[in-house]
Amino acid sequence: MLGNIFSEKEQNALPELPVSFVLSPQKQLKVGALYDDSLKAWKYYSHHITRFPLDLRAHAQRLFLSLDNGLKAFLAGAIQDLFIALGDNGADLRRKMLELVKPELETKDIAYFEVWLSTGKRKDFSYKAGSVLDQGLPGESQKLVVPTEIEEEEVASYGNAVEEAQACLEYGQVEEAQKILEEELTRNSQDVDVAQELLNIYQYTRDRSSLESTTEKLLAAGVELSEDWQQVQIESQDW
Numbered sequence: 001m002l003g004n005i006f007s008e009k010e011q012n013a014l015p016e017l018p019v020s021f022v023l024s025p026q027k028q029l030k031v032g033a034l035y036d037d038s039l040k041a042w043k044y045y046s047h048h049i050t051r052f053p054l055d056l057r058a059h060a061q062r063l064f065l066s067l068d069n070g071l072k073a074f075l076a077g078a079i080q081d082l083f084i085a086l087g088d089n090g091a092d093l094r095r096k097m098l099e100l101v102k103p104e105l106e107t108k109d110i111a112y113f114e115v116w117l118s119t120g121k122r123k124d125f126s127y128k129a130g131s132v133l134d135q136g137l138p139g140e141s142q143k144l145v146v147p148t149e150i151e152e153e154e155v156a157s158y159g160n161a162v163e164e165a166q167a168c169l170e171y172g173q174v175e176e177a178q179k180i181l182e183e184e185l186t187r188n189s190q191d192v193d194v195a196q197e198l199l200n201i202y203q204y205t206r207d208r209s210s211l212e213s214t215t216e217k218l219l220a221a222g223v224e225l226s227e228d229w230q231q232v233q234i235e236s237q238d239w
Contacts, residue, residue: 027057029203030064038069046132053085053133056093056174056204066130067101075101076109077130083113084133088120090174093205100206162197169201177201182214189221196228203232206239 023031023044035041045062049055059082066074079101083094098113105113115123127134161184168177181198185191195218202211215233218225225233 023061026061027200029057029060030068031061032065032069038065038071041065042069042071042074046130049081049085050132053081054169056090056169057200059085060097060204063097063101067104071130072104074130075104076106076128077132077134079105079113080128080131081133083116084131086174091117092207093174096206160193161191162193165197174201174205178205178207178210182210185214186217189218189223192226195226199229199232203235206236208236208239211236 023035023041026034031041032038042062042065045058045065048058049062052058059078063075063078063082066072066078079098082097086094094117098110098117102110109128112123112126115121125134161180165177165180168174168180178198178201181194181201184194185198188194198214199211201207202214211232215225215229
C-alpha cells in the first residue's frame with residue numbers, strides 16, 4: 001500500500017501521506033493546520049469515532065476541526081455524538097464543549113442540547129448533520145457501553161491509579177478518573193505517569209481551574225513541571 005503513495009511519474013514530488021498517517025498519532029486538540037484537506041480530516045475522525053465512540057480526544061479534535069475549518073454545519077452533529085457517547089457521564093465535559101460551540105449553533109439546537117444536559121434526556125430524536133452515532137430512534141437512550149458492578153476484588157486488581165482511571169474513562173466516567181488521579185498525585189507528586197494522564201484529562205475538558213490548582217500543589221511540593229505540562233499551561237490561557 002505504501003508503495004502506491006509514490007508516483008513513478010513524479011519521483012521528485014513530495015508524496016502526500018494518507019490522512020491516518022498524519023492525524024492518528026496527534027495528541028493536540030487543534031489539528032486543522034496539520035492537514036490541508038479539512039473535510040477529509042473530518043471524515044477520518046468521524047470514522048474513528050464510529051469505531052471508538054468513547055475516544056474523548058477524537059471527539060474534541062473533531063469539534064475543534066469543525067469549529068475552526070469551515071465545517072460549522074457539522075458542529076451540532078459532533079456535539080450530539082459526544083452527548084450520546086457519554087450518556088449520563090461527563091456532564092462537565094459536555095457542558096464546556098457546548099459552551100464552546102454555542103456561538104455557532106442555531107437557537108433551536110442550543111435549546112435542544114441545554115434541555116438534554118439539564119434533564120439527562122433528549123427532547124426529540126431529530127438527526128443533526130455530522131452525527132455518526134445517532135440512530136434517530138425514539139425511546140429511552142441506550143448506553144454504548146454498560147459497565148457491570150465492580151466488586152471490591154476487581155477494584156483491588158488494578159495495578160495502579162492510571163489503570164483504574166483508564167477503566168473509568170472507558171465508561172465515560174471522566175470526573176471519577178480525574179478524582180482518582182488527583183488523589184494519587186497528592187500522595188505521590190513525583191509520579192510522571194499519573195501527572196501525564198491527569199494532564200490529558202485537563203486538556204480534554206479544558207478545566208483551567210483544576211489545572212491551576214494542581215499546578216500550585218506540584219510547585220509547592222517542589223516538582224519540576226514537564227515541558228508538556230508547561231505547554232498546556234500556556235494553551236489554557238485560551239480556554
